[in-house]
Every structure is written in structure tokens, then in C-alpha cells.
Amino acid sequence: MAKSATIEIDGQKFEFPIITGTENEVAIDISSLRSATKGIITLDAGYKNTGSCKSKITFLDGENGILRYRGYSIEELAEKASFLEVAYLLIFGDLPTQEQYEKFYNDIKSYSVVDDDVRKIVDAFPKSAHPMGIVSSLTSALTAFNPSSVNVNSEQEAYKAIVRIIGKFPVLVAWTFRKKHGLPLDYGDKNLGYVENVLKMMFKQPNEDYVQNDVIVDALNKLLILHADHEQNCSTSTVRITGSSHAGLFVSLSAGISALWGPLHGGANQAVLEMLEAIKEDGGDTKKYMAKAKDKDDPFRLMGFGHRVYKNFDPRARIIKKAADEVLDDLGIDDPILDIAKGLEKEALEDQYFVDRKLYPNVDFYSGIIYRALGIPTDMFTVMFALGRLPGWIAQWFEMRLNKEPIGRPRQLYVGETARPFVPIEKR
Ligand code: SDX
Numbered sequence: 238m239a240k241s242a243t244i245e246i247d248g249q250k251f252e253f254p255i256i257t258g259t260e261n262e263v264a265i266d267i268s269s270l271r272s273a274t275k276g277i278i279t280l281d282a283g284y285k286n287t288g289s290c291k292s293k294i295t296f297l298d299g300e301n302g303i304l305r306y307r308g309y310s311i312e313e314l315a316e317k318a319s320f321l322e323v324a325y326l327l328i329f330g331d332l333p334t335q336e337q338y339e340k341f342y343n344d345i346k347s348y349s350v351v352d353d354d355v356r357k358i359v360d361a362f363p364k365s366a367h368p369m370g371i372v373s374s375l376t377s378a379l380t381a382f383n384p385s386s387v388n389v390n391s392e393q394e395a396y397k398a399i400v401r402i403i404g405k406f407p408v409l410v411a412w413t414f415r416k417k418h419g420l421p422l423d424y425g426d427k428n429l430g431y432v433e434n435v436l437k438m439m440f441k442q443p444n445e446d447y448v449q450n451d452v453i454v455d456a457l458n459k460l461l462i463l464h465a466d467h468e469q470n471c472s473t474s475t476v477r478i479t480g481s482s483h484a485g486l487f488v489s490l491s492a493g494i495s496a497l498w499g500p501l502h503g504g505a506n507q508a509v510l511e512m513l514e515a516i517k518e519d520g521g522d523t524k525k526y527m528a529k530a531k532d533k534d535d536p537f538r539l540m541g542f543g544h545r546v547y548k549n550f551d552p553r554a555r556i557i558k559k560a561a562d563e564v565l566d567d568l569g570i571d572d573p574i575l576d577i578a579k580g581l582e583k584e585a586l587e588d589q590y591f592v593d594r595k596l597y598p599n600v601d602f603y604s605g606i607i608y609r610a611l612g613i614p615t616d617m618f619t620v621m622f623a624l625g626r627l628p629g630w631i632a633q634w635f636e637m638r639l640n641k642e643p644i645g646r647p648r649q650l651y652v653g654e655t656a657r658p659f660v661p662i663e664k665r
Contacts, residue, residue: 278648295468299546320461324628346427348404352382368413368620369498375409377491389638411438432458452567463553466629472497476630477637478645505601506618509541513574523581531590541602548595557603
């Protein structure tokens, strides 16, 4: 591979270093471009060709459908790890020993109570409020109750901030769910495992014991792992750029939750279920929706399909599709929506429009079918995505701060009006 790239402009040549990553990805370092060329910049809407940082956390190979967290394959982690092990791996860089794992979870549990005044904020929301808006607000509000900003250079303070948010966030998720369903806010049981306690905090009915179902626990553990990180996606980039101004961890996470809410991003898992339900109501007429998805005059997109990076298959979608079959079978659920989803996938994979554009099912296409089988309502799907993505966002935020990255501030190409004099209103 060449050591540098040359750009020639009006006969003048400019050299820029070529750098290669540990997985042989290649980048041209253009950090000196504007100064060397006295003002010329690049333009790349949506950053489709532009790397924002160097990172050691997650590796994606979109052509070959590879996803690894700190070098471990998503397939192995989804099959063999617990969600908290993966959270530890993403944040601290290695899988924990038994002793490290136990300390991590015990420290998380010691912070898994939120200030009781948070209940007043939860109560202030109407039942009609979307859970993502509530969770984003509550996450930002945590700053009011834990005002000290994170001294990232203090390992102890950074660790405390990490276990604090990992302990409190599931409570915010559970309270958001319970508020909408008229259930008293609950803390679950700190003697349970992390995933088990999330389920109990969410679903325990006030007048009966909550009975754990291992199939549901395993399925949620797997889903949270599959969502835990995904390099520089929209919401993670939002967390990094928000934190680059040295805004606090909680408000950076709140910004990430808001970005994730969009239907083109994490909000797609809710949109997929709504789309599949609409197709079911339409008598299963998948062809009508395929035509809408291909019609340039129709804003409708086949939700859960396509990906900025994966151009062959999303490895997470493959794992989730297999798990959907297993979970519904184990729970004895016959959900016609799963058959509609499979039929839609088969049609799309044989359709030239989708083949030409390398559009395949992504992580959001099948995940909602499992969430629904676990008893999670559609408008909570993206909140569950956020619960899974939390450790990834934390890991990426700390990597950005510890690398002392500069404040994120892209340039632009101005194409507006050139200079013109002010005209008094009476003369306009
Ligand atoms: C997530 O980045 C990540 O890593 C995200 C994520 C993560 O873990 O963080 O993986 C999670 O966000 C998954 C994506 C969930 N979103 C959806 O399922 C929404 C539907 N998908 C699309 O909106 C779209 O595919 C995106 C947003 C996912 C990707 O968009 P790109 O890369 O900007 O591609 P594009 O919009 O430029 O589309 C290229 C072409 C266009 O057609 P042409 O103009 O070339 O003719 O493909 C078409 C698009 O119209 N297209 C689709 C389509 N997705 C792309 N057409 C119909 N249905 C679709 N779903």
C-alpha cells in the first residue's frame, strides 16, 4: 500500500499520509488539507466516505458481514457471554475475570437506586408520551441529581460514573414502561442478575410474585448483546460529538438516545412492526409494500432493510432471525407476523431493485418480533435498543475523551446569497 496520496490542483501537488488500521482498512489523513491548500476542504454528505476517529472498540466489515467487539466475534459473544460481560469488554477492553465481573455487578447494584424526586418527573409525563422522549429526558435529568462532571483522568471517578449510569438506566427504562401502563414504580430485586432484574422491574405485577422464564431471560440477554455497539453509527457519533465539547456523560447519552429515536436508525425496530402489522391488515399483500418501497415518489421505505455499512448481510439480523424462530417455538407462540417478515425478506432478496442496491435485513428487521414475544410493547422497542447500546455509547464517549479528541466542528460549503446591503422595510 502506498505511504501517501497525492491530490493535484491547478498543477500543484499536495501529499497526504495513508494510514492502515489493524484490520487493513486504509485511510487518507487529510487533517492538513485546508491549511496546505489555503482553504480547500472535502464535502461528504452523511460522512459516507469519511472517518471521524480512530477507535479500538468495534470492527465492522460490511462486505463480509463481520462484527467484532474488541476482537471477539458477535456470534460467539451472543452465544456464550452475558450482557454485563460484554458491557465490561466494550468499556474496559477485555472480558472480565470472575472476580472483576462480580465486583463490576456489585458496584452497579450499589448505584441502582435513583433519587426519589425522579418519580415526580416521570409522573409529569402524559401516558401518551413516547417512551424514547421520556427516557432521553430522564437520562439528562440525572445530571440534576448527580451534578459532578466526570473527571475522565481519574480512573476511580470514571469507574464510578460508569457503574452509576449502568445501574440507574434500567430503572429509568422500567419506570418509563410502568408509568405508561399504570403500574407502581418498582425496583425489582438486587439479588437477581442484571437481565433478570430488568425484566422483574418492568413486568412485576403489584399483587403477585414475578416468575422468571429462562427462555425470555436468554433472549433478552442475546438481544442486548447484539445491540451493544456498532462503531460510528448516527447515535454513537452524536454521543461522541456532544461529549467532545466536554458536556457531561449523562447529557451526551441523552443526546444519543434522541438520535437513536429516528425511524432511519433505532426507531426502525418500531417502524418494522408497524409496517408488518399494516401488511397483515392488508391481507398480507407484501407486493403492494414492495412497490411502495421502490416508488421514488413514495416516501415509504421497507423498514428494517438496508444499511450504510453492511452490503451483504447484517450478521446480527441472521442471529436474531434464528433466535426468533427458537423463542416463539419455546414460548409456544404462533405469530403470523414472523411469516410475513420471512415472506417479505424472501421477496426482497429476489427483487432486482433491492439486489442492485445491496439492501438486506438489518438488526431492526426481526428484533421487534422477539421483543413482542417477550411481552414488550412496540413503542418500547427502541428503548430496549438504547438499553443494549448503553455500554457501547459509554465506551465510545470515554475513548473520545481519553484520546483528548478536539471538539467536533465540521466545515461547510456555503452556497447561499453573496454580500448584499440592508434594505429598510419601507423600501422592500
Ligand atoms: C440501524 O449505522 C449503523 O450501524 C446503524 C445500526 C446500529 O446498530 O447502530 O445498524 C442500527 O440504524 C439500522 C438501520 C435501521 N433503519 C432502517 O431499517 C430504515 C430503512 N433503511 C433505510 O432508511 C436506509 O437503508 C438506511 C438509512 C439504513 C441507510 O441509508 P443510506 O446508507 O444513506 O442509503 P441511501 O438512503 O443513500 O439509499 C441508497 C439507495 C437509495 O435508492 P437510489 O436513490 O440509489 O435509487 O437505496 C434505497 C434508497 O432509496 N434504499 C431503500 C431502502 N434503503 C435504502 N429503498 C427502499 N427501502 C429501504 N429500506
